[in-house]
Amino acid sequence: MARTAVVAGTATAVSNRVSRRQAGRWAAQEDEQAAQQQAYADQAAYQQQLAQQQAYQQQAAAQPQAAAQPQAPAADPMAAKLAQLQTLAGLKASGVLTDAEFEQQKAAILAG
Known part of the structure; x- marks a missing residue:
């Protein structure tokens, strides 16, 4: 056992x-x-x-x-720039653009 x-x-x-x-x-x-x-x-x-x-x-x-x-000539060039900047800000907020890319595109919009 x-x-x-x-x-x-x-x-x-x-x-x-x-x-x-x-x-x-x-x-x-x-x-x-x-x-x-x-x-x-x-x-x-x-x-x-x-x-x-x-x-x-x-x-x-x-x-x-x-x-x-x-x-056709734009009615208000500043309104067009603001619309572009808002679109750009939306892309940055969604993460599509980095801070550097955002600043570069913003400068281009404001200069142009």
């Missing part, structure tokens, strides 16, 4: 050790997968922000060309 108790005790100890080791491995795998998913989400958000900035830069580059085309 003592022999059976020793064998059973040893088997239980080994089984518990194996279970703990396997649980640790699974937890490490889950942590790695969560970190990978977060990295993919961060990369997607960065790509989206970069695409928005590029679209804005293309739009800003097209504005001088549009201004060169003949148009």
